[in-house]
Amino acid sequence: MTNSEKNRLKDKAFQVFGVFCTLIGLVVLAIFLIDIVIEGIGRIDWDFLTSLPSRRAASAGILTAWAGTLWILVLSAVIAFPLGIAAGVYLEEYAKKTKLSNFLEINIANLAGVPSIIYGLLGLELFVRMMNLGGVLLAGALTLSLLILPIVIVTTRESIKAVPRTIRDGSFALGASKWQTVWHQVLPASFGGILTGVILALSRAVGEAAPLIVIGALAYVPFVPKSPMDEFTVLPIQIFNWTSRPQAAFLTNAAAAIIILLLITFLLNGIAVYLRHRQQKKIKW
């Protein structure tokens, strides 16, 4: 066997290995999705989406759960979006490479790996008890904002980093200040990436049950929250609650609720992809 044949064989082997690795993830996802869809799709109808919780699996619905999930989603976005972007811009554009900024960077990266229940405990003490908010939507949204903040900061920085140096130089050469450069050139150019990061972070927050249970989110809420100071439940808690019930019909309900939760996540991801795509088309350097 010649050297080039050997190399070609190695190349082939690596390709097969790569396909295999990709398939593992896809197959697991496919099994999960097919199983859930078979179990739950028949249960989804208008009543399921608009009914209150009930002890009878057949008449139980997820109205308060998905309404709570949307509230949490919007509030967390409103809170985490400006904070995360501002922090990212500061770290990337303004902060000097000192020991302090190094320290901050390492800690932000570490925060992204902290288990979500720890954020729940932090939120319980800080927002529920010290700020005396109680187990309300606002406390839940603040807690989840903390949870996703590191992800937002990191993706903001990555997107800003991707803006070519020449754009900034051009802007400065025309006499623009640092602030003008960031606001009119850097941020719009990196906006697609930032938004993708924010939305992906939000779709992580949407799936969280543990930190919200810790801060006092409920399982049985017979009313749709009307303000950020109302008590609430969310889809993952409802799902968690239903899967632990003895009657098999509740498991079907849980599967149906999982489909709705997945749809919300896919919708968010779809928006992210669309916005990035639109942004990329507009940017012409």
Place this chain on the structure above:
Amino acid sequence: MLNLSFSKFKLSAALLLSASLAFTSCGGNSGQEAGSDLSGAIQIDGSSTVYPVTEAVAEEYRAEAPNVKVTVGVSGTGGGMKKFTRGEIDIVNASRSMNEAEAQTASENGISYVQLSVAYDGLTVVVHPSNDWAKDITVAELKKLWEPEAQGKIMRWNQIRPEWPDQEIHLYGAGVESGTYDYFTEAIVGKSHSSRGDYTASEDDNVLVQGVSTDPLALGFFGYAYYEENKSKLKAIPVDNGSGGVLPSLETVKDGSYAPLSRPLFLYISSKAIAKPEIVDFVNFYLENAGELSQEVGYIALPDNVYKEQQQKFDEFAKSGATANQQ
């Protein structure tokens, strides 16, 4: 050249947010005809075991008093007790009695309370259906099997009873954070929260059902409702407390002959809440309907005279609470 103004970015962000806000607020509020003019909020939290009963009562109570907002959480008996003894909630669902430390916190915070039994649950000892040797088990044998000293030692079936096969035994039980665990250890080992640690533990009884039903050498315990729903995949073993083996059933749990593993489920009502008329109304409604509703969600109703006793207990507490609050 980059020809994009940042205001477009603001616009699309605002659009996205307002769209989702509008989506949220369109969730309907079902206007029901008032059956009672009571209003207010009742906050309940605690055991996930008691949750289905309270959920059922709260659901029925919606028709009775549509303006009273009853909310129920599932932070566990321990978590619920913490909030209850700090005065953060009105009623706690409990699958065990309040312990001393919790009682002390309550009295430090000036909270007195009444304990009401609302239903029974029968903890069921189960094995795989193919298990043909375990025809009954005594309380002493269960203790020998589950006590802390058994850890790493009692590992085979014939160590419990010599005529049983010389095969490994695989144990499944409630996780240590649950009231079910506390109750089982108290009833069997004699000391709450004390058992061997080398068993498959889960807070989710469906996981235990799954484990026992697929493992021919398994022995596990969990709530009666989970056995009832999975009878075809499991075999319950009669528990012998000295007067012969007894299987859990509606009758044996209700008349007390399935001992010591039938346990009452509790509500605790705070003295801080008792001044509110909607709480009194709700608890009265609860006691009236708990029998029927607990059976519907898989638990076992108390005998009628016990519900009457609970009602009397509550009436007295409501009276004394009202006067205490006036002083």
